[in-house]
Every structure is written in structure tokens, then in C-alpha cells.
Amino acid sequence: MTGYLLAIGSAIWLGILTSISPCPLTANIAAISYISGRIDKPSKVLLSGLLYTFGRILVYLALGIVIVYGATSIPGLSFKLQRLMEPVLGPLFIAVGLLLLGVFSLNIGGGGMSEKMRARIDKMGIWGAIPLGIILGLAFCPVSAALYFGSLIPIAIQQKDAFLLPSLYGLGTGAPVIVFSFIIAFAANKVASAFKKITAVEIWVRRITGVILILLGIYLTVKHFFM
Numbered sequence: 001m002t003g004y005l006l007a008i009g010s011a012i013w014l015g016i017l018t019s020i021s022p023c024p025l026t027a028n029i030a031a032i033s034y035i036s037g038r039i040d041k042p043s044k045v046l047l048s049g050l051l052y053t054f055g056r057i058l059v060y061l062a063l064g065i066v067i068v069y070g071a072t073s074i075p076g077l078s079f080k081l082q083r084l085m086e087p088v089l090g091p092l093f094i095a096v097g098l099l100l101l102g103v104f105s106l107n108i109g110g111g112g113m114s115e116k117m118r119a120r121i122d123k124m125g126i127w128g129a130i131p132l133g134i135i136l137g138l139a140f141c142p143v144s145a146a147l148y149f150g151s152l153i154p155i156a157i158q159q160k161d162a163f164l165l166p167s168l169y170g171l172g173t174g175a176p177v178i179v180f181s182f183i184i185a186f187a188a189n190k191v192a193s194a195f196k197k198i199t200a201v202e203i204w205v206r207r208i209t210g211v212i213l214i215l216l217g218i219y220l221t222v223k224h225f226f227m
Contacts, residue, residue: 007155011165014147015172017209020201023141028052028177031132048129049181053174055133057167060148064166068156087224089154093217096150100143100210137170143206144173151213 018024032049121128140148148169156165 004159004161007159007161007165008168010155011152011168012172013209014152015169016175017172017205018144018147018169019173019176020205021141021143024136024144024173025176027136027139028174029180031129031136032177032180044126046178046181048126049174049178051127051129052133053171053177055130055135056137056174056177057170058130059134059137060166060170060173061163063148064153064156064169065162067153068160068162068166071157087221089158090217090219090221090224092150092154093213093220095217096146097210097213097217099146099150100206100213133174137173 019028031052032045121132124131152165152169156162159165
């Protein structure tokens with residue numbers, strides 16, 4: 001039970017860390033600003049933030065179901081993956097930690113929106129926030145890809161949870177979006193200030209998380225191979 005509670009906390013934390021990383025944070029703010037620019041009521045701006053977050057949750061939930069459920073539902077494969085995760089999880093955490101510390105980098109091409117897709121979203125009004133969240137959720141940056149596929153998915157496979165953990169990760173990625181929806185709706189002039197503060201905090205949060213992942217990875221590796 002303790003292990004699962006730790007997995008739940010990790011899923012939320014990894015989602016929040018993803019959301020305050022420069023690439024996703026900029027995309028999230030741009031998306032909410034784009035949506036709110038066509039809405040005249042503060043309550044609808046907040047609703048658009050919630051719908052956008054829901055769209056992102058759908059992406060991570062769908063990927064989690066396909067990868068985790070698909071991997072653990074095949075007879076015999078589930079047990080093999082459980083055993084495989086034990087020696088792999090430690091080095092994987094170390095690699096993600098090094099990536100967060102900037103020791104190396106990954107090049108992942110991000111997806112954008114075509115004018116045709118943008119027009120469709122415009123026609124949907126406030127409900128266009130959902131497909132916008134889905135599109136930007138699929139546009140993985142190096143950090144978000146590493147945190148989701150390199151950290152969350154292995155944990156989800158180990159816990160055999162294809163639903164709650166990916167959903168909580170998605171909720172974590174949308175938490176700052178909801179906060180910025182409040183700011184844009186009621187104090188638009190403070191967005192720039194809030195963005196700078198979160199960006200400054202993100203650097204240290206990312207570094208601390210990177211160190212924790214490396215230490216945890218070393219512990220898991222030593223525990224598996226030498227204890």
C-alpha cells in the first residue's frame with residue numbers, strides 16, 4: 001500500500017514538474033491566452049482551462065492504457081515485465097535524472113497545428129480547449145517525454161495501473177494551466193510576473209528532482225545487483 005501511495009505522489013509530482021518545464025509551460029500559457037482572447041467572461045476562461053487540462057489527461061490516459069494495459073494483459077508478459085523492470089528501473093531513473101540536470105539532451109520533434117485544425121478549434125468555441133489540450137499533450141518535449149515514458153510508465157507497469165497514475169500525471173501537467181486561467185481571467189497584467197517566477201523556480205525544482213532520481217536509481221541498482 002505504501003508503495004502505491006508513493007507511486008500516486010510520484011505521478012502527480014512528475015506531472016507538475018513537466019508542466020513547469022519551459023517548453024510545456026510556454027505552450028500551456030500560449031494555449032490559454034489563445035483561448036481566453038476569444039472569451040469575454042472570466043468564468044468561461046476558467047472553464048476553458050479545465051477543459052484544456054481534461055484534453056491533456058485524455059492523452060496521457062490513452063497512452064497509459066495502450067502501453068501499460070497492453071503490456072500487462074498478455075499472459076506471461078506481465079510477469080516478465082515485472083522482473084525486467086527491477087534491473088532496468090534504476091539505470092532508467094539515473095538517465096532521466098542526468099537529462100534533468102542537463103548532462104545530455106534529446107532532440108524530439110514537436111508537432112504543431114495546421115491552419116485547418118486551428119480553424120476547426122475556433123469554430124468549436126470554448127469546447128475547442130479539449131482538442132487543443134490533446135494536440136499539445138501529444139507534442140512531447142524532451143523533458144516531458146523522459147518524465148512520462150522514462151519515469152511514469154515504468155512505475156505504472158510495475159504497479160499494474162493503466163488508469164489512475166497516467167490520469168494523475170495528466171492532472172499534474174494541467175494544474176498550473178488552471179492557475180494561469182485564474183490569473184488571466186482576473187489579473188491579466190500579472191501573467192508575465194507569474195511566468196518569470198515559475199520559470200525561476202522550475203530550474204531548481206528540476207535540478208533537485210534530477211538529483212533525487214539519480215540517488216534513487218543508484219539505490220535501486222545497488223539493491224538489485226549487490227544486495
